[in-house]
Amino acid sequence: MSAQAQTTPGAVAAPGIATGPEAGAPVLTVDGLTISVRQDGGEAVLVDNLSFALGRGETLALAGESGSGKSLTSLAIMGLLAPGLRVSGGAVRLRDTDLTALPESALRGLRGNRVAMIFQEPMTSLNPILTIGAQLTEAIRAHEPVSKSDARVRALEALKAVRLSQPEKRMTQYPHELSGGMRQRVMIAMALALEPDVLIADEPTTALDVTVQREVLDLLRDLQREHGTAIILITHDMGVVAEMADRVVILKQGQMVEVAPVRDLFAAPKKQYTRDLLAAVPRLGDGSSAQALPEPVSQTPIASLSEVKVRFDIRGGILSRVTHRVHAVENVGFNVYPGETFSLVGESGCGKSTIAKALVGLVPHLGRIELNGHVLGGLSAQDQKALRRDVQIVFQDPMAALDPRMRVGDLVAEPLLIHGIGSSESRRATARELFDRVGLSPDWIDRYPHEFSGGQRQRICIARALALRPKLIICDESVSALDVSVQARVLDLLKSLQADFGVSYLFISHDMAVVENISDRIAVMYLGQIVEMGTRAQVFGNPQHSYTKRLIEAVPVPDPSFERPLRPRLTGDIPSPIYSLGEQPERLLLKNIGDGHLVAVG
Template sequence: MQEVATRSGAAAAPDAAPDAALDAAAEAAPVLLVAGLTVSVRTEAGLKPLVENLSFTLRRGETLAIAGESGSGKSMTSLAIMGLLPPPAVRVTAGSIRLGQTDLTAAPEAQMRHVRGDRIAMIFQEPMTSLNPVLTIGTQLAEAIRAHEPLPRAEARRRALAALTAVRLSQPERRMHQYPHELSGGMRQRVMIAMALALRPEVLIADEPTTALDVTVQREVLDLLRDLQRDLGTAIILITHDMGVVAEMADRVIVMKSGRMVEQAPVRQLFHAPTEPYTRDLLAAVPRMGARAAAAAPAPLPAAEPVARLSDVVVRFPVRGGLLGRTTLNVHAVEHVSFDIARGETFALVGESGCGKSTIARAIVGLVPHQGQITVGDHVLSAHGRDAPKALRRKVQMVFQDPMAALDPRMRVGDLIAEPLLIHGIGTAADRRAEAADLLRRVGLSPDQIDRYPHEFSGGQRQRICIARALALKPDLIIADESVSALDVSVQARVLALLQELQQEMGVAYLFISHDMAVVDSISDRVAVMYLGQIVEMGSRAQVFGDPRHPYTQRLIEAVPVPDPAHQRRPSVRMTGDLPNPVHPVGSGPERVILRDVGAGHLVAI
């Protein structure tokens, strides 16, 4: 009874002091202790360290962020903790990783199978590749639970349903019977979080958990992780290159570069008084909302004809069903969209995945059929989207999100850059090679690299090669479709600076498609916000970001992570229920949005 009285807040008896000391010691003891960790890869020249002499501790309920650029060793550290390094090429060559009293570097695989999921869980960057596409969500969750606890199937499914409910997934009973492809990216990430936390692990490793998500979905996932950590006391290792996420989530931060720890500090100290030049450079490269000086007035409309004009453009995709395969539904991807892009202007399309941004880009280059009128220069694009003339294709070029997927790995970069010139029959072989060398120089690469292959370049360098190829035909318009979203912040800053420099030099216009509001704020002249295939707000950058009028625009801007630990975010209403659906029966569709001018060309849906 005396112990009960003490824990309930009554006056402590003298012999209760040892119990309190034991509790404090247990609370202070680290859950995870990494000491002198070195991970090496076997090469022809011997072992090469990928992570070198890394040490840190992680305590219960703490969030430790490991930040740095690609190749810094962040993900390799997480794989070492999980015991998932690819043998025999990569292995731990020095140091220890202790989970409580267990040394994970010396644990056999049979023991690690019990540790994974039960004591340490991991959320990967791309949930679709982490979920089995041929098993239902409920089956996969129950399977993960039964792998560690000998439960009947019915009890495991009850626990799985409780886990889905805990991560606030709408209609959890229905989701149990669905397959991964039937869920959105944010829903799949919630399933991965439910799977990771179903067994209440001591440590949760989140490896870039929000990089591929829209800003509003990212906000929901981060809020969810914070709530679950508060309820369960789980320690979190957050691996990311997004310093805004670090500022909002972390208690302590480790900054890594080339496999070594550059700096370690509490989050506020690191952001407000970084000691290392690399950390200062990393923070300086982070795009910040409002950092660009607001224009005194919106840019005037150009007097000349625009390089591209969309008038009442509609794109719908039929969904066939039934025994006769008739069209019963339509996906309303783009609905009655109209805008102009002026020469030398950066026009940005922003919105969540599925809002129609990329579909508009494909319609402009003639890759999908459309209704309405698309004019590029003096050419009106065919509504069938198939027979765009070469003259039109010379005027519009695209830069895609994944540069490695956009470059043929069997071709040298000089040939890749010169290929558009070859297709259009421009110049001799010597002329095309000289032009490719000049374009490499323009995008900040060396002409000496002209005979290398894409795999010999970094991600940022490959994106520069894609930009050089897009410039080869001297187009009037370049469509940049999420062209910097997969890049580290420092590489991203260099690519954005390059785009602006080339625009000033060549007068090219950009259609910049992104869900990163801070990047759009830093580069755009005018902005259109899309929601479910329609534009809900459009105006100059200063109008849309400085005075957002539509509730959806306001929600997008409020969800952007702020790279300042002192920033206090206003409480917001969380989304509940199912997401609105762009699929409608034939003959019906969404209500058409009407834009109203609220002043100086600032258009807002009414």
């Protein structure tokens, strides 16, 4: 639960600077910060006259949509603005030192030592060719005159402080050998190894599963309590803001819209933009009041899976023989019916995306998969191509899914071209029609992907998926990287398209609040197997499996007054779907506890 912000007696703030609960002078003061970018016609202001102060042991959240200036502010504090960007006004003071006036050599000594930063994607921040121990040791020795052996001892202590399992082993491993949550813990250990005064956490949990997110947030809170570190938390997740922040600064297009203690902001937001931002946050419970649809027994399913298995061999040794096997999907079965949204939820590595790839023929599988009455496997190339017209997929990252060299109108019409449907003129007309249908101007079809925002690019991907009028669209984490307001608009669009076209969705996500708000039926996966399956009301209103309960309990609640019950921290190594050759996971049997609510019993 967030600490209630208080005014410190005797603390004096600079005019116009928002202050928080601190003893004495602020640790960090941002005063009238203005960031500009050089353009042909002069300069454009990206962050305009931003001011706030940060006290010792305080967490200040910078919240707002993409493009609001959150990350730019953090980069300006660190002195890491990209070429072409500059601080054109104001000051950033660390105690009495103006960081904007320091040369690069002086800033290099402060980064990591007194001001540290955790980025959203740890894999881009860690060197893939150095071990974890080498990177931690290097970071410590870069700032303090200690021997290599002493630095290794401190590095090991840092890994223990962030509660990383088997820290001695992790010191010898490379980044790719660790899970996303482990890598983020390493980044936190690296940031806190030198006990900085200020820690900037830029979307530190956005890409993490809900249970790993819970562990990282608890860890940050514990470390802050132990070291008194001041934290600037940058996020668009208002649930995380409610649980972590003492005060909140709301940004929109580079300007401060509102600043307030977290409880005041959530209880009585003063600005319409803040109210809209909070209203767009998906909340657990919002979807349960809607009438849950029973499983239709008289309809033929669009997709049917039975005893589906997907396994990958791991080779090793001099002869490169198969020594282990990844059991990515084990004995999975479910149906997706016309016009319904069936969701798969679970942590990374549980097999959700592997099932999606098997459905569209991108990975080989065992067992039986039927699409629109046709069994996958054994079909001719021509028949497979025809069958794929019925199934389309929308991926998590729209920029990676769109060819940057092609105009978006051509991208949307490309499926029609591949399947030889229509003339050039009719395909272009279809693209314009689909643009209009997903809420984009048809006049934009000659633009390129980089000219659109993230939410607009995802709409383009949805338009392309609709081009062939498929019966099933697979949405693989398709809204997880979007801002809450953009996410809400995309989810509304998906529901509207479903009502108009009767399309079915296989919705894959680890965001339980989103899943509850959009789903008719849900399957919860753990290590390649389904542990619980039922209607939305059954799974969220009456969860039976311990893993389902843990997923739901871990969801950040956008309410600062919410008291999270104390739960024991998870210890030990994360279970793995990798088994030695000849071994395999224990099969889980699903028991019907009533009205089609299935729960694993063994």
